[in-house]
Amino acid sequence: MSFDRTDVERTAHLARLSINESDIENTTETLTHILQLVDQMQAVDTSGITPLAHPLEAVQRLRADQVTESDQRDAFQQIAPATENGLYLVPKVID
Amino acid sequence: MGWETVIGLEVHVQLATKSKIFSGASTVFGAEPNTQASLVDLGMPGILPVVNEQAYRYAVMFGLAIDAKISKRSYFERKNYFYPDLPKGYQTTQLEQPIVGPGHIQIQLPNGDTKEVRIHHAHLEEDAGKSLHEDFHGMSGIDLNRAGTPLIEIVSEPDMRSSAEAVAFAKKLHSIVTSLGICDGEMSQGSMRFDVNVSVRKKGSEVLGTRTETKNLNSYRFMEEAIALEVERQIDLIEDGGTVLQETRLYNADTRTARSMRSKEEANDYRYFPCPDLLPVEIDDEFIEAARASLPELPDARQARFMDQYKLSEYDVSQLAQYRDTAEYFEKVTKTCKDAKLAANWVTGELASRLNKESLNITHSPVGADQLGEMLLRVKDDTISGKGAKTVFDSMWNKEGSADDIIASKGLKQVSDSGALEAMIDEVMAANTAQVEQYRASPAEKRGKMIGFFVGQIMKASRGSANPGQVNKLLKVKLDG
Structure with a gap:
Protein backbone atom coordinates (compact mmCIF):
# COMPACT_ATOMS: atom_id res chain seq x y z
CA MET A 1 0.00 0.00 0.00
CA SER A 2 1.38 3.38 -0.91
CA PHE A 3 0.81 6.54 0.96
CA ASP A 4 0.87 9.86 -0.82
CA ARG A 5 0.92 13.48 0.08
CA THR A 6 -2.88 13.77 0.29
CA ASP A 7 -3.04 10.84 2.69
CA VAL A 8 -0.48 12.47 4.95
CA GLU A 9 -2.35 15.75 4.94
CA ARG A 10 -5.63 14.02 5.64
CA THR A 11 -4.21 11.91 8.44
CA ALA A 12 -2.56 14.94 9.99
CA HIS A 13 -5.84 16.80 9.85
CA LEU A 14 -7.74 13.92 11.50
CA ALA A 15 -5.15 13.84 14.29
CA ARG A 16 -5.12 17.65 14.49
CA LEU A 17 -1.36 17.73 13.84
CA SER A 18 0.25 20.44 11.83
CA ILE A 19 3.07 19.36 9.59
CA ASN A 20 5.63 21.70 8.10
CA GLU A 21 5.50 21.81 4.35
CA SER A 22 9.15 20.80 4.28
CA ASP A 23 8.48 17.68 6.39
CA ILE A 24 5.71 16.28 4.25
CA GLU A 25 7.91 14.43 1.82
CA ASN A 26 9.96 12.79 4.53
CA THR A 27 6.85 11.88 6.53
CA THR A 28 5.23 10.35 3.48
CA GLU A 29 8.27 8.16 2.95
CA THR A 30 8.44 7.05 6.59
CA LEU A 31 4.76 6.22 6.74
CA THR A 32 5.00 4.32 3.47
CA HIS A 33 7.73 2.15 5.01
CA ILE A 34 5.54 1.44 8.01
CA LEU A 35 2.66 0.50 5.77
CA GLN A 36 4.92 -1.78 3.75
CA LEU A 37 5.61 -3.63 6.99
CA VAL A 38 1.86 -3.84 7.55
CA ASP A 39 1.48 -5.26 4.02
CA GLN A 40 4.09 -7.88 4.86
CA MET A 41 2.19 -8.87 7.99
CA GLN A 42 -1.12 -8.93 6.18
CA ALA A 43 0.26 -11.49 3.75
CA VAL A 44 0.45 -14.03 6.60
CA ASP A 45 -2.42 -16.52 6.64
CA THR A 46 -4.34 -15.77 9.84
CA SER A 47 -7.48 -17.70 9.12
CA GLY A 48 -8.68 -19.49 12.22
CA ILE A 49 -6.75 -17.18 14.55
CA THR A 50 -8.74 -15.04 16.96
CA PRO A 51 -7.81 -11.37 16.58
CA LEU A 52 -5.74 -10.09 19.47
CA ALA A 53 -7.63 -7.58 21.56
CA HIS A 54 -4.77 -7.01 23.98
CA PRO A 55 -1.16 -8.18 24.14
CA LEU A 56 -1.48 -9.23 27.78
CA GLU A 57 -2.96 -12.62 28.59
CA ALA A 58 -5.15 -11.20 31.30
CA VAL A 59 -8.73 -10.13 31.72
CA GLN A 60 -10.21 -6.91 33.02
CA ARG A 61 -11.05 -6.62 36.69
CA LEU A 62 -14.44 -5.06 37.22
CA ARG A 63 -15.10 -2.30 39.75
CA ALA A 64 -18.05 -2.17 42.18
CA ASP A 65 -20.55 0.55 41.30
CA GLN A 66 -19.67 3.07 43.98
CA VAL A 67 -19.10 6.81 43.91
CA THR A 68 -15.52 7.24 45.08
CA GLU A 69 -14.69 10.62 43.58
CA SER A 70 -15.51 13.95 45.15
CA ASP A 71 -15.78 17.34 43.54
CA GLN A 72 -12.34 18.79 42.75
CA ARG A 73 -13.48 21.23 40.11
CA ASP A 74 -11.59 24.21 41.49
CA ALA A 75 -8.31 22.31 41.49
CA PHE A 76 -8.86 20.91 37.99
CA GLN A 77 -9.87 24.25 36.54
CA GLN A 78 -6.72 26.01 37.70
CA ILE A 79 -4.91 24.77 34.61
CA ALA A 80 -7.76 25.57 32.23
CA PRO A 81 -7.13 28.56 29.94
CA ALA A 82 -10.66 29.90 30.43
CA THR A 83 -13.62 29.03 32.65
CA GLU A 84 -16.91 30.70 33.55
CA ASN A 85 -19.69 29.61 35.90
CA GLY A 86 -17.92 26.29 36.31
CA LEU A 87 -17.80 25.65 32.56
CA TYR A 88 -14.65 25.18 30.55
CA LEU A 89 -14.61 27.74 27.74
CA VAL A 90 -13.37 26.71 24.32
CA PRO A 91 -13.28 28.42 20.94
CA LYS A 92 -16.81 28.48 19.60
CA VAL A 93 -17.86 25.15 18.15
CA ILE A 94 -20.17 25.46 15.20
CA ASP A 95 -21.56 22.17 14.12
CA MET B 1 -45.45 3.75 -8.36
CA GLY B 2 -45.33 4.12 -4.59
CA TRP B 3 -42.39 4.46 -2.26
CA GLU B 4 -41.48 2.37 0.72
CA THR B 5 -39.79 3.84 3.78
CA VAL B 6 -37.08 1.81 5.49
CA ILE B 7 -36.09 2.77 9.02
CA GLY B 8 -33.46 1.50 11.43
CA LEU B 9 -32.82 2.94 14.87
CA GLU B 10 -29.76 3.41 17.03
CA VAL B 11 -30.86 4.06 20.57
CA HIS B 12 -28.61 5.42 23.31
CA VAL B 13 -29.76 4.35 26.73
CA GLN B 14 -28.12 5.85 29.81
CA LEU B 15 -27.65 3.15 32.40
CA ALA B 16 -28.90 3.90 35.91
CA THR B 17 -25.60 3.22 37.66
CA LYS B 18 -24.47 5.35 40.58
CA SER B 19 -21.02 5.92 39.15
CA LYS B 20 -19.58 6.27 35.67
CA ILE B 21 -18.53 3.44 33.42
CA PHE B 22 -14.78 3.98 33.87
CA SER B 23 -14.50 6.21 36.94
CA GLY B 24 -15.93 6.59 40.43
CA ALA B 25 -17.56 9.96 39.69
CA SER B 26 -21.29 10.33 40.32
CA THR B 27 -23.82 10.21 37.49
CA VAL B 28 -26.61 12.16 39.24
CA PHE B 29 -28.42 14.44 36.78
CA GLY B 30 -28.51 18.19 37.21
CA ALA B 31 -25.38 18.82 39.30
CA GLU B 32 -23.39 22.06 39.02
CA PRO B 33 -21.25 21.98 35.85
CA ASN B 34 -18.07 19.91 36.06
CA THR B 35 -18.51 18.95 39.71
CA GLN B 36 -18.90 15.30 38.69
CA ALA B 37 -16.01 15.13 36.26
CA SER B 38 -13.02 13.26 37.66
CA LEU B 39 -9.50 13.05 36.25
CA VAL B 40 -10.51 9.96 34.26
CA ASP B 41 -13.53 11.77 32.79
CA LEU B 42 -11.35 14.78 31.95
CA GLY B 43 -8.94 12.55 30.06
CA MET B 44 -5.90 13.68 32.03
CA PRO B 45 -2.57 12.02 31.19
CA GLY B 46 -1.67 8.98 33.24
CA ILE B 47 -5.17 7.92 34.18
CA LEU B 48 -6.46 4.39 33.77
CA PRO B 49 -10.11 3.45 33.32
CA VAL B 50 -11.62 0.60 35.38
CA VAL B 51 -14.88 -0.93 34.16
CA ASN B 52 -18.02 -0.63 36.30
CA GLU B 53 -19.40 -4.09 36.99
CA GLN B 54 -22.99 -2.85 37.28
CA ALA B 55 -22.86 -1.38 33.77
CA TYR B 56 -21.94 -4.85 32.51
CA ARG B 57 -24.69 -6.47 34.55
CA TYR B 58 -27.28 -4.03 33.18
CA ALA B 59 -26.13 -4.65 29.60
CA VAL B 60 -26.38 -8.40 30.16
CA MET B 61 -29.89 -8.00 31.65
CA PHE B 62 -30.94 -6.10 28.54
CA GLY B 63 -29.47 -8.82 26.33
CA LEU B 64 -31.34 -11.53 28.23
CA ALA B 65 -34.58 -9.55 28.01
CA ILE B 66 -34.41 -9.47 24.21
CA ASP B 67 -33.32 -13.08 23.85
CA ALA B 68 -29.92 -12.09 22.58
CA LYS B 69 -26.65 -13.94 22.58
CA ILE B 70 -24.41 -12.64 25.38
CA SER B 71 -20.70 -12.44 24.62
CA LYS B 72 -18.73 -14.06 27.39
CA ARG B 73 -15.69 -12.24 26.10
CA SER B 74 -16.00 -8.65 24.95
CA TYR B 75 -13.63 -5.76 24.67
CA PHE B 76 -13.46 -2.03 24.17
CA GLU B 77 -12.27 -0.01 21.22
CA ARG B 78 -11.42 3.63 20.75
CA LYS B 79 -13.48 5.65 18.32
CA ASN B 80 -11.35 8.65 17.47
CA TYR B 81 -12.72 12.09 16.75
CA PHE B 82 -12.14 15.60 17.99
CA TYR B 83 -14.82 17.51 19.77
CA PRO B 84 -14.46 19.64 22.89
CA ASP B 85 -16.99 17.64 24.90
CA LEU B 86 -14.87 14.52 24.37
CA PRO B 87 -11.70 15.37 26.27
CA LYS B 88 -9.79 12.17 25.53
CA GLY B 89 -10.10 12.66 21.77
CA TYR B 90 -11.77 9.27 21.52
CA GLN B 91 -14.91 7.61 22.78
CA THR B 92 -14.35 4.27 24.49
CA THR B 93 -16.89 1.96 22.90
CA GLN B 94 -17.29 -1.56 21.53
CA LEU B 95 -17.20 -2.50 17.86
CA GLU B 96 -15.84 -5.95 17.03
CA GLN B 97 -17.03 -7.83 20.07
CA PRO B 98 -19.96 -6.09 21.76
CA ILE B 99 -21.47 -7.49 24.93
CA VAL B 100 -24.93 -8.12 23.43
CA GLY B 101 -25.28 -9.99 20.13
CA PRO B 102 -28.33 -10.36 17.85
CA GLY B 103 -31.76 -10.42 19.49
CA HIS B 104 -35.32 -9.36 18.77
CA ILE B 105 -38.21 -7.32 20.12
CA GLN B 106 -41.95 -7.66 19.54
CA ILE B 107 -43.73 -4.39 18.89
CA GLN B 108 -47.43 -3.63 18.90
CA LEU B 109 -48.63 -1.61 15.94
CA PRO B 110 -51.41 0.96 16.18
CA ASN B 111 -53.77 -1.39 14.27
CA GLY B 112 -53.28 -4.07 16.92
CA ASP B 113 -50.91 -6.28 14.91
CA THR B 114 -47.57 -7.33 16.29
CA LYS B 115 -44.28 -7.27 14.45
CA GLU B 116 -40.81 -8.51 15.24
CA VAL B 117 -37.92 -6.07 14.98
CA ARG B 118 -34.46 -7.63 14.92
CA ILE B 119 -31.71 -6.17 17.05
CA HIS B 120 -28.33 -6.27 15.35
CA HIS B 121 -26.40 -5.89 18.61
CA ALA B 122 -26.07 -3.66 21.67
CA HIS B 123 -22.76 -2.38 22.95
CA LEU B 124 -21.44 -0.59 26.01
CA GLU B 125 -19.85 2.83 25.68
CA GLU B 126 -19.37 6.11 27.46
CA ASP B 127 -21.43 9.24 26.97
CA ALA B 128 -19.78 12.53 25.99
CA GLY B 129 -20.05 15.83 27.86
CA LYS B 130 -22.30 18.70 26.86
CA SER B 131 -21.45 21.73 24.78
CA LEU B 132 -23.36 24.90 25.53
CA HIS B 133 -23.44 27.15 22.54
CA GLU B 134 -24.93 30.20 24.20
CA ASP B 135 -22.57 33.03 23.79
CA PHE B 136 -19.77 33.10 26.33
CA HIS B 137 -17.92 36.08 24.79
CA GLY B 138 -17.78 34.27 21.48
CA MET B 139 -16.77 30.98 23.10
CA SER B 140 -18.59 27.72 23.87
CA GLY B 141 -19.05 26.35 27.39
CA ILE B 142 -18.24 22.72 28.19
CA ASP B 143 -19.80 20.71 31.00
CA LEU B 144 -18.19 17.30 31.44
CA ASN B 145 -20.51 15.93 34.13
CA ARG B 146 -22.11 13.64 31.57
CA ALA B 147 -18.77 12.47 30.15
CA GLY B 148 -18.27 8.83 31.06
CA THR B 149 -21.91 8.09 31.93
CA PRO B 150 -22.48 4.47 30.88
CA LEU B 151 -24.60 3.91 27.80
CA ILE B 152 -25.79 0.94 25.89
CA GLU B 153 -26.25 1.70 22.25
CA ILE B 154 -28.93 -0.56 20.82
CA VAL B 155 -28.74 -0.98 17.07
CA SER B 156 -31.79 -2.33 15.24
CA GLU B 157 -31.92 -3.91 11.81
CA PRO B 158 -33.71 -1.77 9.19
CA ASP B 159 -36.97 -3.56 9.92
CA MET B 160 -39.37 -0.66 10.34
CA ARG B 161 -41.49 0.63 7.47
CA SER B 162 -43.15 3.76 8.88
CA SER B 163 -42.66 6.38 11.53
CA ALA B 164 -45.51 4.75 13.48
CA GLU B 165 -43.51 1.51 13.60
CA ALA B 166 -40.38 3.38 14.63
CA VAL B 167 -42.26 5.08 17.46
CA ALA B 168 -43.83 1.78 18.56
CA PHE B 169 -40.33 0.28 18.67
CA ALA B 170 -38.95 3.22 20.65
CA LYS B 171 -41.81 3.00 23.13
CA LYS B 172 -41.33 -0.72 23.54
CA LEU B 173 -37.61 -0.26 24.21
CA HIS B 174 -38.46 2.43 26.74
CA SER B 175 -40.86 0.10 28.52
CA ILE B 176 -38.30 -2.73 28.53
CA VAL B 177 -35.37 -0.74 29.93
CA THR B 178 -37.51 0.97 32.56
CA SER B 179 -39.14 -2.31 33.55
CA LEU B 180 -35.66 -3.79 33.92
CA GLY B 181 -34.73 -0.79 36.05
CA ILE B 182 -31.53 -0.31 34.05
CA CYS B 183 -32.52 3.20 32.87
CA ASP B 184 -34.68 5.89 34.45
CA GLY B 185 -36.31 6.57 31.07
CA GLU B 186 -36.35 10.35 31.58
CA MET B 187 -36.35 11.41 27.95
CA SER B 188 -36.34 15.14 28.76
CA GLN B 189 -33.04 14.61 30.58
CA GLY B 190 -31.58 12.73 27.64
CA SER B 191 -31.69 9.32 29.32
CA MET B 192 -32.83 7.85 26.01
CA ARG B 193 -31.82 9.35 22.66
CA PHE B 194 -32.62 8.13 19.19
CA ASP B 195 -30.65 8.23 15.96
CA VAL B 196 -32.88 7.45 13.02
CA ASN B 197 -31.57 5.88 9.81
CA VAL B 198 -33.96 6.52 6.95
CA SER B 199 -33.96 5.47 3.32
CA VAL B 200 -36.63 5.09 0.67
CA ARG B 201 -37.04 2.63 -2.19
CA LYS B 202 -39.64 1.82 -4.82
CA LYS B 203 -42.30 -0.53 -3.48
CA GLY B 204 -41.41 -4.11 -4.26
CA SER B 205 -37.68 -3.45 -4.43
CA GLU B 206 -35.41 -5.60 -2.29
CA VAL B 207 -32.43 -3.28 -2.55
CA LEU B 208 -31.93 -0.74 0.19
CA GLY B 209 -31.66 2.90 -0.82
CA THR B 210 -28.93 5.22 0.44
CA ARG B 211 -29.69 6.12 4.03
CA THR B 212 -29.21 9.25 6.06
CA GLU B 213 -28.90 9.41 9.81
CA THR B 214 -30.79 12.02 11.82
CA LYS B 215 -29.15 12.26 15.20
CA ASN B 216 -30.09 12.87 18.79
CA LEU B 217 -33.88 12.94 18.84
CA ASN B 218 -35.17 12.83 22.38
CA SER B 219 -38.92 12.58 22.00
CA TYR B 220 -41.33 10.39 20.07
CA ARG B 221 -42.90 13.42 18.46
CA PHE B 222 -39.59 14.79 17.20
CA MET B 223 -38.79 11.35 15.87
CA GLU B 224 -42.06 11.22 13.96
CA GLU B 225 -41.56 14.72 12.58
CA ALA B 226 -37.93 14.14 11.63
CA ILE B 227 -38.80 10.90 9.79
CA ALA B 228 -41.69 12.49 7.88
CA LEU B 229 -39.50 15.39 6.87
CA GLU B 230 -36.62 13.17 5.75
CA VAL B 231 -38.83 10.76 3.78
CA GLU B 232 -40.39 13.67 1.92
CA ARG B 233 -36.98 15.22 1.23
CA GLN B 234 -35.55 11.97 -0.15
CA ILE B 235 -38.55 11.24 -2.37
CA ASP B 236 -38.58 14.80 -3.76
CA LEU B 237 -34.86 14.59 -4.38
CA ILE B 238 -35.04 11.29 -6.26
CA GLU B 239 -38.14 12.25 -8.26
CA ASP B 240 -36.33 15.41 -9.33
CA GLY B 241 -33.52 13.27 -10.68
CA GLY B 242 -31.13 13.72 -7.76
CA THR B 243 -29.44 11.16 -5.51
CA VAL B 244 -29.48 10.84 -1.76
CA LEU B 245 -26.09 11.34 -0.13
CA GLN B 246 -25.13 9.29 2.87
CA GLU B 247 -24.88 11.94 5.54
CA THR B 248 -25.63 12.83 9.11
CA ARG B 249 -28.47 15.28 9.62
CA LEU B 250 -29.55 17.40 12.54
CA TYR B 251 -33.21 18.02 13.32
CA ASN B 252 -34.19 21.35 14.82
CA ALA B 253 -37.38 20.93 16.84
CA ASP B 254 -38.01 24.67 17.09
CA THR B 255 -38.01 25.36 13.36
CA ARG B 256 -39.10 21.83 12.39
CA THR B 257 -36.36 21.67 9.82
CA ALA B 258 -33.29 19.49 9.40
CA ARG B 259 -29.92 20.21 7.90
CA SER B 260 -26.82 18.32 6.92
CA MET B 261 -23.93 18.29 9.39
CA ARG B 262 -21.35 19.06 6.75
CA SER B 263 -18.41 19.21 9.12
CA LYS B 264 -18.71 15.50 9.77
CA GLU B 265 -18.26 14.52 6.14
CA GLU B 266 -14.51 14.82 6.05
CA ALA B 267 -14.04 13.72 9.64
CA ASN B 268 -16.03 10.55 9.28
CA ASP B 269 -13.03 8.29 9.70
CA TYR B 270 -13.04 7.11 13.29
CA ARG B 271 -9.92 4.92 13.07
CA TYR B 272 -11.20 2.38 15.57
CA PHE B 273 -8.62 0.27 17.38
CA PRO B 274 -8.68 -1.89 20.53
CA CYS B 275 -8.23 0.24 23.66
CA PRO B 276 -4.84 -0.62 25.14
CA ASP B 277 -5.90 0.76 28.54
CA LEU B 278 -8.58 -1.86 29.00
CA LEU B 279 -8.17 -5.61 29.06
CA PRO B 280 -10.82 -7.82 27.49
CA VAL B 281 -13.75 -8.47 29.81
CA GLU B 282 -14.72 -12.04 30.49
CA ILE B 283 -17.92 -12.97 32.24
CA ASP B 284 -18.86 -16.50 33.25
CA ASP B 285 -22.10 -18.47 33.35
CA GLU B 286 -22.50 -17.61 36.98
CA PHE B 287 -22.56 -13.88 36.18
CA ILE B 288 -25.06 -14.39 33.38
CA GLU B 289 -27.31 -16.67 35.43
CA ALA B 290 -27.29 -14.24 38.36
CA ALA B 291 -28.36 -11.49 35.96
CA ARG B 292 -31.08 -13.75 34.59
CA ALA B 293 -32.32 -14.51 38.10
CA SER B 294 -32.55 -10.79 38.81
CA LEU B 295 -34.76 -10.06 35.78
CA PRO B 296 -38.05 -8.54 36.88
CA GLU B 297 -41.33 -9.19 35.08
CA LEU B 298 -41.11 -7.86 31.53
CA PRO B 299 -43.86 -5.89 29.76
CA ASP B 300 -45.09 -8.76 27.54
CA ALA B 301 -45.38 -11.16 30.48
CA ARG B 302 -47.05 -8.51 32.61
CA GLN B 303 -49.57 -7.80 29.90
CA ALA B 304 -50.52 -11.48 29.72
CA ARG B 305 -50.78 -11.71 33.50
CA PHE B 306 -53.01 -8.62 33.75
CA MET B 307 -55.39 -10.07 31.17
CA ASP B 308 -55.56 -13.31 33.06
CA GLN B 309 -55.53 -12.12 36.65
CA TYR B 310 -57.64 -8.98 36.45
CA LYS B 311 -59.87 -9.82 33.46
CA LEU B 312 -59.38 -6.35 32.04
CA SER B 313 -60.00 -5.22 28.49
CA GLU B 314 -57.13 -5.25 26.03
CA TYR B 315 -57.21 -1.47 26.00
CA ASP B 316 -56.91 -1.19 29.78
CA VAL B 317 -54.07 -3.71 29.82
CA SER B 318 -52.17 -1.88 27.10
CA GLN B 319 -52.43 1.30 29.17
CA LEU B 320 -51.57 -0.29 32.50
CA ALA B 321 -49.02 -3.01 31.86
CA GLN B 322 -46.57 -1.34 29.52
CA TYR B 323 -44.79 0.67 32.19
CA ARG B 324 -43.57 -0.76 35.41
CA ASP B 325 -44.42 2.36 37.44
CA THR B 326 -47.99 2.53 36.16
CA ALA B 327 -48.40 -1.23 36.61
CA GLU B 328 -47.16 -1.12 40.20
CA TYR B 329 -49.40 1.85 40.99
CA PHE B 330 -52.43 0.11 39.52
CA GLU B 331 -51.75 -3.11 41.41
CA LYS B 332 -51.45 -1.20 44.69
CA VAL B 333 -54.76 0.60 44.09
CA THR B 334 -56.42 -2.70 43.23
CA LYS B 335 -55.04 -4.38 46.32
CA THR B 336 -56.59 -1.68 48.50
CA CYS B 337 -59.97 -1.27 46.78
CA LYS B 338 -60.32 -4.87 45.60
CA ASP B 339 -61.90 -3.87 42.32
CA ALA B 340 -59.57 -4.08 39.32
CA LYS B 341 -62.00 -2.54 36.83
CA LEU B 342 -62.73 0.45 39.05
CA ALA B 343 -59.00 0.90 39.72
CA ALA B 344 -58.24 0.61 35.99
CA ASN B 345 -60.86 3.25 35.14
CA TRP B 346 -59.40 5.74 37.58
CA VAL B 347 -55.74 5.08 36.81
CA THR B 348 -56.20 5.30 33.03
CA GLY B 349 -58.84 8.04 33.29
CA GLU B 350 -58.83 10.83 35.86
CA LEU B 351 -55.33 10.13 37.19
CA ALA B 352 -53.68 9.74 33.77
CA SER B 353 -55.24 12.92 32.43
CA ARG B 354 -54.23 14.95 35.49
CA LEU B 355 -50.65 13.62 35.35
CA ASN B 356 -50.53 14.32 31.66
CA LYS B 357 -51.85 17.83 32.09
CA GLU B 358 -49.19 18.65 34.64
CA SER B 359 -46.45 16.63 32.88
CA LEU B 360 -45.88 14.48 35.93
CA ASN B 361 -44.56 10.96 36.10
CA ILE B 362 -46.85 8.61 38.02
CA THR B 363 -44.12 8.10 40.63
CA HIS B 364 -44.49 11.79 41.46
CA SER B 365 -48.28 11.72 41.63
CA PRO B 366 -49.59 13.92 44.47
CA VAL B 367 -52.24 11.24 45.05
CA GLY B 368 -50.58 8.03 46.19
CA ALA B 369 -51.83 4.60 45.19
CA ASP B 370 -52.97 3.80 48.74
CA GLN B 371 -54.88 7.08 48.92
CA LEU B 372 -56.65 6.46 45.63
CA GLY B 373 -57.43 2.89 46.68
CA GLU B 374 -59.01 4.10 49.92
CA MET B 375 -61.12 6.63 48.04
CA LEU B 376 -62.34 3.93 45.66
CA LEU B 377 -63.37 1.83 48.64
CA ARG B 378 -65.74 4.70 49.52
CA VAL B 379 -67.10 4.69 45.97
CA LYS B 380 -67.66 0.97 46.21
CA ASP B 381 -69.51 1.07 49.53
CA ASP B 382 -71.67 3.96 48.23
CA THR B 383 -70.36 6.47 50.76
CA ILE B 384 -69.67 8.87 47.90
CA SER B 385 -71.05 9.26 44.40
CA GLY B 386 -68.96 9.26 41.24
CA LYS B 387 -69.25 13.02 41.20
CA GLY B 388 -68.28 13.27 44.84
CA ALA B 389 -65.27 11.07 44.10
CA LYS B 390 -64.01 13.62 41.58
CA THR B 391 -64.23 16.33 44.25
CA VAL B 392 -62.38 14.11 46.74
CA PHE B 393 -59.74 13.32 44.11
CA ASP B 394 -59.19 17.02 43.39
CA SER B 395 -58.79 17.74 47.08
CA MET B 396 -56.36 14.85 47.54
CA TRP B 397 -54.43 16.16 44.54
CA ASN B 398 -54.12 19.47 46.42
CA LYS B 399 -52.84 17.58 49.46
CA GLU B 400 -55.90 18.31 51.58
CA GLY B 401 -55.73 14.97 53.36
CA SER B 402 -57.06 11.45 53.11
CA ALA B 403 -60.27 10.51 51.33
CA ASP B 404 -62.14 9.95 54.60
CA ASP B 405 -61.00 13.31 56.02
CA ILE B 406 -62.10 15.14 52.89
CA ILE B 407 -65.46 13.35 52.72
CA ALA B 408 -66.10 14.38 56.33
CA SER B 409 -64.87 17.97 56.06
CA LYS B 410 -66.67 18.69 52.80
CA GLY B 411 -69.84 16.83 53.75
CA LEU B 412 -69.63 14.62 50.68
CA LYS B 413 -71.16 11.60 52.29
CA GLN B 414 -74.13 10.49 50.24
CA VAL B 415 -77.51 10.22 51.88
CA SER B 416 -78.61 6.67 51.09
CA ASP B 417 -80.95 6.37 54.03
Missing part, protein backbone atom coordinates in the same frame (compact mmCIF):
# COMPACT_ATOMS: atom_id res chain seq x y z
CA SER B 418 -84.43 5.73 52.58
CA GLY B 419 -86.30 7.61 55.32
CA ALA B 420 -84.32 10.83 54.83
CA LEU B 421 -84.52 10.56 51.07
CA GLU B 422 -88.25 9.89 51.09
CA ALA B 423 -88.83 12.99 53.18
CA MET B 424 -86.90 15.05 50.65
CA ILE B 425 -88.84 13.49 47.78
CA ASP B 426 -92.16 14.25 49.40
CA GLU B 427 -91.11 17.85 49.88
CA VAL B 428 -90.07 18.27 46.27
CA MET B 429 -93.24 16.61 44.99
CA ALA B 430 -95.37 18.86 47.18
CA ALA B 431 -93.63 21.93 45.85
CA ASN B 432 -94.07 20.88 42.22
CA THR B 433 -97.60 19.52 41.99
CA ALA B 434 -98.05 20.69 38.40
CA GLN B 435 -95.06 18.69 37.25
CA VAL B 436 -96.22 15.66 39.18
CA GLU B 437 -99.59 15.77 37.44
CA GLN B 438 -97.96 16.25 34.07
CA TYR B 439 -95.72 13.26 34.76
CA ARG B 440 -98.60 11.06 35.77
CA ALA B 441 -100.56 12.08 32.62
CA SER B 442 -97.67 11.13 30.34
CA PRO B 443 -97.15 7.75 28.67
CA ALA B 444 -94.46 5.49 30.19
CA GLU B 445 -91.88 6.10 27.46
CA LYS B 446 -91.86 9.84 28.14
CA ARG B 447 -91.59 9.51 31.90
CA GLY B 448 -87.96 8.44 31.80
CA LYS B 449 -86.89 11.86 30.63
CA MET B 450 -89.25 13.74 32.91
CA ILE B 451 -87.96 12.05 36.04
CA GLY B 452 -84.68 13.91 35.52
CA PHE B 453 -86.34 17.12 36.59
CA PHE B 454 -87.23 15.68 40.00
CA VAL B 455 -83.81 14.09 40.49
CA GLY B 456 -82.25 17.46 39.76
CA GLN B 457 -84.48 19.19 42.31
CA ILE B 458 -83.67 16.63 44.97
CA MET B 459 -79.93 16.74 44.30
CA LYS B 460 -80.17 20.52 44.61
CA ALA B 461 -82.14 20.30 47.83
CA SER B 462 -79.60 17.86 49.30
CA ARG B 463 -76.68 19.95 48.00
CA GLY B 464 -75.48 16.97 46.01
CA SER B 465 -75.34 14.60 48.94
CA ALA B 466 -78.24 12.37 47.92
CA ASN B 467 -77.32 9.01 46.40
CA PRO B 468 -78.59 9.48 42.83
CA GLY B 469 -79.23 5.78 42.24
CA GLN B 470 -81.27 5.51 45.38
CA VAL B 471 -83.18 8.73 44.62
CA ASN B 472 -84.11 7.42 41.18
CA LYS B 473 -85.45 4.20 42.58
CA LEU B 474 -87.52 5.81 45.33
CA LEU B 475 -88.82 8.57 43.07
CA LYS B 476 -90.11 6.12 40.50
CA VAL B 477 -92.12 4.27 43.10
CA LYS B 478 -93.64 7.46 44.53
CA LEU B 479 -94.39 9.15 41.20
CA ASP B 480 -95.84 6.05 39.60
CA GLY B 481 -97.69 5.63 42.92
